[in-house]
Amino acid sequence: MPVTLFDSLTRSPRELRPSQPDGVYRFYNCGPTVYAPAHIGNFRTFVVNDLIRRVLELEFGPDKVKHVRNITDVDDKTIRRSREEHRALAEVTQQWTDKFHADCDALNCLRPHVEPTATGHIPEQVGMIAELMQKGHAYATADGSVYFKVGSFPGYGALSRVKERELQIGSALAGKPQTADADEKEDGSDFALWKAWKPEDGDVKWPGPTGAAAGRPGWHIECSAMSRKHLGETIDLHTGGEDLLFPHHENEIAQTECCTGHQFAKHWYHSKHLMVDGAKMSKSLGNLYTLDDLRAKGFSPMALRYALLAGHPRKQLNFTLDSLHAAEKALATLRSFRAALSPTGGDSTVFEPVFAALRDDLNTPAALGALFTVVNRGPAGIALAAFDRVLFALGLKLDAPAAPAAEAPAEVKDLAAQRWAAKQAKDWAEADRLRGAIAALGWSMLDSKTDYKLEPAKK
RNA sequence: GGCGCGGUAGCCAAGUGGUAAGGCCGAGGUCUGCAAAACCUCUAUGCGCCGGUUCGAUUCCGGCCCGCGCCUCCA
Numbered sequence: 370m371p372v373t374l375f376d377s378l379t380r381s382p383r384e385l386r387p388s389q390p391d392g393v394y395r396f397y398n399c400g401p402t403v404y405a406p407a408h409i410g411n412f413r414t415f416v417v418n419d420l421i422r423r424v425l426e427l428e429f430g431p432d433k434v435k436h437v438r439n440i441t442d443v444d445d446k447t448i449r450r451s452r453e454e455h456r457a458l459a460e461v462t463q464q465w466t467d468k469f470h471a472d473c474d475a476l477n478c479l480r481p482h483v484e485p486t487a488t489g490h491i492p493e494q495v496g497m498i499a500e501l502m503q504k505g506h507a508y509a510t511a512d513g514s515v516y517f518k519v520g521s522f523p524g525y526g527a528l529s530r531v532k533e534r535e536l537q538i539g540s541a542l543a544g545k546p547q548t549a550d551a552d553e554k555e556d557g558s559d560f561a562l563w564k565a566w567k568p569e570d571g572d573v574k575w576p577g578p579t580g581a582a583a584g585r586p587g588w589h590i591e592c593s594a595m596s597r598k599h600l601g602e603t604i605d606l607h608t609g610g611e612d613l614l615f616p617h618h619e620n621e622i623a624q625t626e627c628c629t630g631h632q633f634a635k636h637w638y639h640s641k642h643l644m645v646d647g648a649k650m651s652k653s654l655g656n657l658y659t660l661d662d663l664r665a666k667g668f669s670p671m672a673l674r675y676a677l678l679a680g681h682p683r684k685q686l687n688f689t690l691d692s693l694h695a696a697e698k699a700l701a702t703l704r705s706f707r708a709a710l711s712p713t714g715g716d717s718t719v720f721e722p723v724f725a726a727l728r729d730d731l732n733t734p735a736a737l738g739a740l741f742t743v744v745n746r747g748p749a750g751i752a753l754a755a756f757d758r759v760l761f762a763l764g765l766k767l768d769a770p771a772a773p774a775a776e777a778p779a780e781v782k783d784l785a786a787q788r789w790a791a792k793q794a795k796d797w798a799e800a801d802r803l804r805g806a807i808a809a810l811g812w813s814m815l816d817s818k819t820d821y822k823l824e825p826a827k828k
Numbered sequence: 829g830g831c832g833c834g835g836u837a838g839c840c841a842a843g844u845g846g847u848a849a850g851g852c853c854g855a856g857g858u859c860u861g862c863a864a865a866a867c868c869u870c871u872a873u874g875c876g877c878c879g880g881u882u883c884g885a886u887u888c889c890g891g892c893c894c895g896c897g898c899c900u901c902c903a
Contacts, residue, residue: 401903414903444901529899530831560901588901610903617901641833642903649897679841679851685833685896692840695852702851705866726842734842738850745850797861804863815864824864 372428372728374421374606375683377614377637378528382730387429388605388635394425394434395600397634398481399592399609399617402441403465404450406659409673409688410643410650412476414610416674416764417640417682417731419478421608423762424727437599438481439592440466442488443585448573458573459488472660475670477764485595487586491575493594494586497628498562499578506627510553513565513582519558522623528637529615560620561587589620593633597625607634614639643677644687663693667825671766672696678733678763699741704767706744707756715752719743720759727762736763777823781812785823788814 376383387394398418401407407415418438425434441447442462451458473480487494498515501507506521519525565582566574574583596604602625609618618637625633642649645656660670668690675696680686720743726736740759743751760767777785788803807814813826 399903402901407903411903417903441901446901611898612902615899640903642897644896647896649902651902675851676840681842683833684841687840687896689840691852695840698853699851701865732842734840734851735849736842738842741850792861795861801862813864816860816862817865818860 370428370725370728372424373730374636374638375730377639383636385425385428385606385636387433388603389601392429392433394429394606395604396422396425396434396436396606397592397596397600397604397608398436398438399607399613400438400440400481400484401469402444402446403462403469404447405465406468406661407472408650409658409660409663409677410645411610412472412660412673413643413677413682413686414640415473415478416476416677418608419476419764420678420682420727420731420733420762421606421638422479422481423764424731427724427758427762428728435483435600436479436481437483437485437596439595440469440484440486441588441591442466442486443573444487444588448570451573452569452571458571462486462488472670475660476674477671477766479764483599485599487591487595490591490595490598491586493598494590495563495575495578497590497594497597497624498581498586500628501562501624502578502580504627506623507562508555509580512553513577513584514553514561515563515578515581516554516559517562517620517623518555519560519623520556522627524626525623526619528622529619560589560616562590562624563587589617590624592617593621593624593628596621596633597629602629602631602633604634606636606638608638608640611639611641640682641685644685646689647687658688666690666693668693668697669700671700674764675700678737681734682731699737700765700767702741702744703760703765706748707753707760707767709748710751710753710756711748712753715755716750717752717755717758719751720755723759724762733763777812778810781807781810781823784810785812785814785821789821792816 371384373382373384375381385394389395398421401411401415422434422436440462443458447458447462451461454461470480498507501517502509502515505518507515507517509515563577563581563584564587565577565584570585573585575585577584596607607618607621614637622633644650645654645658648654648656650657660673663673664670672693673696676688676692677686679692679696720740722739722742723736726732726739729735740763784803784807788800788807791799791803804814807823808826811826813824815822815824
């Protein structure tokens with residue numbers, strides 16, 4: 370069954386097919402800049418990309434997908450952070466890389482097959498810049514930086530239709546101050562391939578290409594170089610958040626295609642941004658959440674994953690804490706449904722509508738709808754293995770506890786023991802009074818036939 | 829200013845030229861001393877507004893109103 374995905378280049382849905390004879394699907398996904406914990410907006414993109422990875426594996430086989438996602442571990446933000454904290458750049462970026470991995474694991478995102486770092490691929494980037502200079506697509510400036518000459522690549526703007534955009538820049542951006550390095554450039558739209566060392570870069574520098582000073586690579590070249598090294602000159606799919614479409618991806622195309630002379634990516638995909646409480650996420654609005662922020666509010670990472678899946682990846686999704694509450698409840702229903710399934714035998718085709726929705730441009734809300742349509746019919750005659758295949762496709766893990774178990778304070782435990790005794794004595798008035806006292810301390814006492822447990826009260 | 833997206837029940841959110849998936853919330857019920865959990869049932873004559881095309885439009889066309897995103901090395 371064909372998988373279709375919207376293609377940002379042609380602006381239409383297109384079928385995904387491996388283009389190389391080995392049948393391996395080559396998938397490059399722009400990764401995080403590691404200078405702080407990623408926020409849930411970042412994770413929307415990574416969860417969507419994880420879904421692509423899973424759908425591809427189901428379609429072509431687990432060994433027929435090669436997924437590469439980079440780590441940007443040198444740029445203005447990482448360097449600034451390292452200077453602020455008086456720590457080595459590598460130490461800072463390692464810390465946040467580890468945190469990113471832990472968060473991804475918690476969200477049940479499959480690790481990419483290769484996760485290259487920018488600092489680990491300096492020679493590849495320098496080599497590519499040298500190649501571009503030799504071919505006349507790049508030039509060094511007086512300070513030893515190197516810029517890509519946008520005018521030398523006729524295909525520039527095909528992805529973002531930037532030429533249409535530039536017509537308006539005169540009116541809207543005319544008053545904008547020029548950046549310091551703009552004076553060095555031959556043309557305003559040229560972009561940096563190599564940035565000459567400046568004092569604020571501290572000890573962060575590498576030898577540059579011939580004709581350039583020591584310094585560090587620009588942002589765009591890392592993806593071109595790492596993608597080329599790990600996936601070859603032409604890849605099957607390149608993805609990222611919508612904000613990367615321009616200039617990042619447009620620039621990647623220019624760099625790679627000017628070097629190799631071949632088409633860079635067969636297919637482009639961009640997921641939309643996550644909004645929070647109806648507005649763009651930003652620190653100034655105070656609506657920027659990390660995974661740990663949500664954990665602190667008692668929500669599980671899986672609830673975030675579910676909430677992210679509840680919106681179509683190509684539509685803005687408005688995130689609210691309410692949606693996490695809904696997600697927790699939905700997960701609980703799936704959990705009990707799974708527990709009711711027979712481990713052997715049963716129908717394995719009932720979930721086909723779920724897969725069909727995913728194959729149709731990753732329509733996750735429709736997939737969840739189809740899933741619950743089956744769930745609501747009841748567990749009779751449904752194979753556990755078939756349900757688990759759905760869970761794999763969506764990346765949902767149900768065996769994880771909904772919330773981390775917390776230890777009740779001694780005071781609460783004491784009240785609970787008293788209430789249990791009152792209950793055994795059938796002193797209902799006293800039992801109810803004690804339940805109220807426990808609740809007042811922020812805990813819930815949940816009874817079973819023979820036992821009870823304490824949980825933090827639901828907000 | 830230009831480009832693009834969206835307005836579907838209290839909230840979130842699919843979808844189709846033929847009469848509205850699903851989740852949450854809410855209501856009722858089974859169970860429980862009571863709760864919680866679980867399970868069962870119910871919940872939009874309606875899809876921003878106004879026209880048009882059509883046997884028939886939420887779905888197509890035109891206009892309007894409202895919200896949002898991008899055009900700044902932010903996923």
